[in-house]
Amino acid sequence: MRVSIPDDVAASAEQLAERDKKSLDEVCADAVREYVQRHDSDQWVTDAMNRAIAEIGDEPDEFVSEAARRTLERIEW
Secondary structure, three states, rough: OHHHHOHHHHHHHHHHHHHHOHHHHHHHHHHHOOOHHHHHHHHHHHHHHHHHHHHHOOOOOOHHHHEEEEHHHHHOO
């Protein structure tokens, strides 16, 4: 695989690699790995929330609505 990285980002990555005594390939692989994990986890959370809503439904709960209203009334905006 071949990718292009802006010069300023590449320079920062090279400095980080040198500081951490890693190869530039390792730093780039770590960065991509973290990015993928972060975005995969976002999708996982969204999917989990959608499943929970599908299971319990999305009908308004009077108790929760009233508690939220009362809480918001006490907050100084």
